[in-house]
Amino acid sequence: MFKVDISPKAYSDPWNLPLRERMKMLTQGKRRVAYFYEEPNNSTFRYRAYNMAQVLNDESGDVSASYFFLCDWSRIDEIVELADLLVICRSRYSHRINQLVMKFRMRGKRILFDVDDLVFDQSYAHLIMNTLDEDLGDPARWDYWFSYIGRLGATLKMCDGAITTNHYLADRIATFSGLPVSVVPNFLNREQLDYSDAIFEHKQASGFARDGKIHLGYFSGSPSHKLDYAIIVPAIEALLAKNPKIELTVVGYIEAGAVLSKFGDRVKRQPFHDYVNLQRLISSVEFNLMPLQSNVFTNCKSELKYFEAAVVGGISVASPSYTYAGVIQDGENGYLSQAQEWLSVIERAIEDAPRWPALIENARKGARSKYGWFNQRETILAALGLQ
């Protein structure tokens, strides 16, 4: 485990601002972008609305942006008047969404849809439910997923174009909707990157000092990754049995699994952390494990877990999904492992210890450059058609 002696950061959701402040944010520029999400959250909203607005508002220029929610509906006409462009982020169709779209359209203003998962085409509902280990015997779950996906698909089809996180997903959106699709990757916002930089510099200054143990980390922001995690359990079991220096930390909503209970306190469990302090936790483990089942749904996932680890000096071992295979050069800035290779790849990565500092530096440099908020402005403007 890396020695990371840095204090936790007091955290509160930075997007919790009164509507008047968010309205003010919107009006700072000459060209104004309104991001709309049903209600704020720590995942999609943060990456696809909050982070975008933060970048667009960073430079005193002619573009400004803000974000709004269904709870702001009482002042929706003011927002429509003030904004020049609407980006609806992953919001389910409803009378409000229809009204919102129509209000912008009647004023000749463009509407874009932003989505970060393959959750708009009902023909994939069954596959998605299986991938997420949903209870197929529960009719309510079928109702939920067909409703959820159908409603997102309906919203998407009402828009003039779409924005998404990667080209694989972009192709699926284009095939489904016939709309033009642009790609803006997920990226690190200012708070996340500032704290990550502090952590990394601390690790760097200590010469990447470690205790004698090797920690594998599995970090999950939702319980829906149970079957992804299951992919690595046999390899982890074998590694823990072979090497007493190896330990496992599971963070978030996933249980480590009964089969690993025999290893006692070498298997640690941590609760869900806010996204800033999560960086400190990720920075402490040598290896950030990112298994994904291999199918069309998981190939649409973004690479956020990779860059979150890379910027704090964590070494990623990932399934070769579309985005992970695109960003990770095996052995250079992380490791790629097919489902059957986890044991041998992790063993190879451990043996690579003399190269870790170079690999960590390489991964961090690349991640910062490609996924730092400060390099996203042009991409976002291009996707919005505001260049």
Add this chain to the structure above:
Amino acid sequence: MQRGLPMFDRAYRAYCYWRTHGTSALQQIVYRKLARKLQASSNGDGNESEKSAAQLCRVRFEALAPLLTYSIPASGLRRVSIVTDSVASGSLFGGVGTALIFSALLANELNAQLRIITRTERAEPQNIDHILSLYGVKLKHEVQFKFAAFFDKKYEVDIKEGDVFVTTSWWTTAATLPSVPSKSIIYLLQEDERMFYPFGDDRVKCEETLRNSDIRFLINTKLLFDHFADDGLSNIAAKGAWFEPAFPNAIFRPRERSVSQKKRFFFYARPNNARNLFYFGIEVIERAIAEKILDPAEWEICLVGKDIPAVVFDGGYVPQKFENLTWSQYADLAGTVDVALSLMSTPHPSYPPLDLAASGAVVVTNRFGNKTDLSGYSHNLICADLKRDALVEALQSAVTLASNLQLREQNYRSNGLATDWRQAFAGIIRQLSEEM
């Protein structure tokens, strides 16, 4: 107790099930049956309720439960799915290993993804990595794993247009047939599986699957293919194809031994696999020792296999036992053998005689049906009638040949065994990739 089913019959069924599906699957079925009985007794209905014919058959042939499939849109890569009981380390070599190598090479040829569907236990992914690495097969795409337990009603297997299914036994074929298009199935048949059973229900069902004329058959060895053709399986004769297995030099080769060591005799000893004729084999060895063909002063006698009972041969000689070897231990041992006896009471030559011949040993095996001469594989392979004296005589010839190091080496060098799986499957994979 199940009424009307004598204890012996149940024990025999359990034995047959264990023989074909393995210990882990048998344990699971016992647990499930106990759980079912407990539930039934707590519900107060015991076994009193009458069952329909279909229900009775479903319980009796639980392993034939159709794969639960659902369709997804055709997109992305094609898939080659292998349907097998288990890929646990103990069951991965021999037939299952061959099926895996074939499926992996076919997947690469089709630029498809390999999917491994197991029916009795969850796959250990690293086992797949190990065997593919051992044979130098690098997959183009990631493997998918799916545990589709025949006793589980909740799992589902997604299928899409273009999927190919490689089935590995009559029961996995029978379970796959109702759930996917027949033309997508390749049944990799590596034994006359009818011979697993006495003349009863299992055999009838097995025969029915073997006579299916809608699926493709790929037969392990021309010898077995000819056996089926000669036996009237016109569907296999007309639409089947065959291949000869490969024995890569990297795995199967003679190993260095100290000259001071005794000569080494190997007997393939699996008393719980009836077709390996364990008891017949130890009688042959006993006689060979008595006749000084195998003199314990000169020969180290090794029994290699599983569940080997304690045995003492003529003159109080206690053989070495090697049980549950890993694949590399098995290959290392095979490379040090001088003479081997490996019996198989079916038409297929089976793998151990070929493994051993590929490793430089002189091997005695038995004739069966059209399996009368295996010299095409190696002149160090001696086939004898399935009679004790004939096999003892064959052992005498083997010992003589093994001692003639020059001739033995010459025979080894001119082995007809393939050494590269890619070449072994090249023709059939090219043909399949054009057809499917």
